[in-house]
Amino acid sequence: MGNDGKLYSVSDLAASLNVPRTTVNDWLRKYDRYIDFEMRGRRKVYTDSSLEVLKIISSARDGGTGASELEAELAARCAVRPEISPLHGEGPLPPEAAPASGGEDGSNLPAVNFDVRNFLHEFEQRENWQTRTRRRGFLIVSVLLVLLLIVSCVSLLLLGQLLTLRESSRNLESRLAASQNETKLLREKTEKEFRAIAAKVDAAERSGSTASAELRRSLEARRGQFEAALAQMEKAAKFRDREIVRLEKENSRLKAELDTAAQLLNSRQNALTRTEGELAKAGLKIRELEKRLSSPEKEKPSSVKAALPAKDAPAEEKKHE
Numbered sequence: 001m002g003n004d005g006k007l008y009s010v011s012d013l014a015a016s017l018n019v020p021r022t023t024v025n026d027w028l029r030k031y032d033r034y035i036d037f038e039m040r041g042r043r044k045v046y047t048d049s050s051l052e053v054l055k056i057i058s059s060a061r062d063g064g065t066g067a068s069e070l071e072a073e074l075a076a077r078c079a080v081r082p083e084i085s086p087l088h089g090e091g092p093l094p095p096e097a098a099p100a101s102g103g104e105d106g107s108n109l110p111a112v113n114f115d116v117r118n119f120l121h122e123f124e125q126r127e128n129w130q131t132r133t134r135r136r137g138f139l140i141v142s143v144l145l146v147l148l149l150i151v152s153c154v155s156l157l158l159l160g161q162l163l164t165l166r167e168s169s170r171n172l173e174s175r176l177a178a179s180q181n182e183t184k185l186l187r188e189k190t191e192k193e194f195r196a197i198a199a200k201v202d203a204a205e206r207s208g209s210t211a212s213a214e215l216r217r218s219l220e221a222r223r224g225q226f227e228a229a230l231a232q233m234e235k236a237a238k239f240r241d242r243e244i245v246r247l248e249k250e251n252s253r254l255k256a257e258l259d260t261a262a263q264l265l266n267s268r269q270n271a272l273t274r275t276e277g278e279l280a281k282a283g284l285k286i287r288e289l290e291k292r293l294s295s296p297e298k299e300k301p302s303s304v305k306a307a308l309p310a311k312d313a314p315a316e317e318k319k320h321e
Contacts, residue, residue, distance in 0.1 A: 007038065007045040016051060017058050027057050034078040053078050123293060130286050137279045144272045151268055155261045162254045169247050176240050183233045190226050197222060 010028070014021040028035060028046075034053050037044045056077065060070045201215045 006048060007040075008047070008051060009043070009045060013046060013051060013054060017054055019058060024054065027054055031057060031074060033080050034074050126289055126293060130289065133282055133286065137275075137282055140275055141272075141279065144268065144275055148265075148268050148272060151261065151265045155258070155265055158254065158258050158261055162251075162258055165247070165250060165254060169251065172243065172247065176244075179236060179240070183236075186229065186233075190229070193222065194219075194226070 008016070010021055010024055013028075014024045017024065031053065035050045036047045037050060038047070039045075053074065056074065057070065060073065065073070197215065197219045201219060
């Protein structure tokens with residue numbers, strides 16, 4: 001197979017596509033029937049058409065195309081490389097027919113070594129992803145717990161202030177009720193005294209003008225005292241009304257703050273519930289990944305055993321001889 005264009009090694013292809021070399025090796029092995037190559041000694045070099053096929057594969061993988069859809073797209077857009085067995089003396093055998101005497105790195109099992117390296121690389125990437133996921137989940141839960149604790153403390157403080165205000169309001173109401181009872185008793189007592197004085201005035205008027213004048217002066221003095229007492233009681237009543245209005249406003253404000261704190265607490269609790277659900281989903285995904293990681297570990301030894309007879313064939317032949 002001859003080509004006058006540029007030739008690429010696996011490292012050149014990885015640099016051109018900006019993907020890891022292990023990924024490029026995986027694509028070259030999986031889609032080899034669409035990829036042209038030439039042999040340079042024991043090395044494979046790839047052509048521009050090979051690079052274009054790999055670009056199609058990379059774009060499809062980045063776009064989330066499935067394996068079956070990618071296979072159909074490659075079959076429609078790319079020519080299938082013919083399988084040609086070289087004649088004796090025309091050139092080196094392809095890697096499938098060449099004796100397993102070693103590769104570029106001197107290994108007797110290059111395909112097996114590549115599978116192990118690829119598996120270790122994927123395993124390391126998944127372990128790093130799991131570690132980052134666990135750390136992120138732990139950080140989110142810690143922050144939410146701290147926020148929930150702060151909101152709970154603020155709510156308890158507001159609740160304590162509200163209870164204290166309610167207790168003071170009850171005490172003030174009891175004092176106001178006692179003051180009203182005292183005012184009522186004082187008014188009744190004053191009215192009784194006023195009636196008695198009026199009766200005495202009437203009797204004094206009947207008995208004489210002098211006594212009547214004295215009684216009138218006494219009545220005026222008592223009336224002045226009564227009016228002063230009534231003025232003081234009215235002031236006390238106005239002060240009581242203003243205090244009741246202020247306490248009602250304070251009570252309303254504290255109730256609004258408590259409702260706001262309760263809503264904030266509910267929202268934090270809902271956020272914590274959603275986060276727990278997300279952590280549960282992440283835990284399920286981690287267990288699925290662990291199952292997937294454990295399944296390749298069981299399948300790898302079979303591929304290694306399949307490649308070992310090529311290495312141990314001379315020893316078995318000696319035993320038969």
